[in-house]
Amino acid sequence: MIELEQILKKNNVKPTAMRLLVLQFLLNKKSAISLTDVEEYFVKSDRTTLYRTLKTFVESELAHKIDDGTGVTKYALCEENCHCEIDTDLHLHFHCKLCNETSCLTDHKIPNISLPKNFIAEDVNLVVKGICNKCNSN
Amino acid sequence: MIELEQILKKNNVKPTAMRLLVLQFLLNKKSAISLTDVEEYFVKSDRTTLYRTLKTFVESELAHKIDDGTGVTKYALCEENCHCEIDTDLHLHFHCKLCNETSCLTDHKIPNISLPKNFIAEDVNLVVKGICNKCNSN
DNA sequence: TAGTGTATGCAATGGAAGTGCATTAATTTG
């Protein structure tokens, strides 16, 4: 897939075999994934390499880290032209207690949060836990 | 302090020496504290005991756990008559990157969050990171 | 082709949460 290479190159990430595969994997997932998820899929690869691949993706703004409160860091690809800016890019994350999946609700941007005087907001994490649409219909 | 005993008893927690001390410690703190904080203060006590003391406090709705994204769980006393209900009790937490303190902004309740159809919200975590009022004035 | 920088793999570390079990303290009951 030349497509994948383009994506990496656009973000100044050298398209190694591993990176292409991990990117592919991320593209195919509709929900956020953990390092362990990647590790279990690419059994032949070393955990550290996968860890650093994800780290590289985050640093090059190709993906973002998600702290969903489970204690396990999740990752998801960023939207087009995302720079993880507090006012424009940050969005709500939802963690389902039943299927255990965490998803980006990219349409639900973080609402404007009023803070007490002299507080400066630089980053916001908004996570809702509950039951997702899929699990709710069962 | 008979006061302390009353607080514990009201929440059906037996007032042991350790619990009274930890409660006192929590009352004196304006910002949230970690297990390690408690451990460092009560050097003679065992970590597990302190851990379970905090756990007991949380289970009896005397305190609440705070996940501020630092990877270390914080604890803070609940407000009067708090049951950690999503609509009435949950509030914003602020983590300062400079002084590293996490505080409850109990006046800032979690705003109403609109979710996609069929999603059910059971819990919300809203953490803002940045610079607190104290650090900002320097 | 030699050389340099980057990517990968393996091993080890570190921090924090949590559990099992023995011991001690407190409470209940006969």
Add this chain to the structure above:
DNA sequence: CAAATTAATGCACTTCCATTGCATACACTA
């Protein structure tokens, strides 16, 4: 009061995940 029961504490150990150091393999350039 003494025995029996229940609850709290202390110590050791485990598990899980993130992260780093260092050696080797690979890729690209001069």
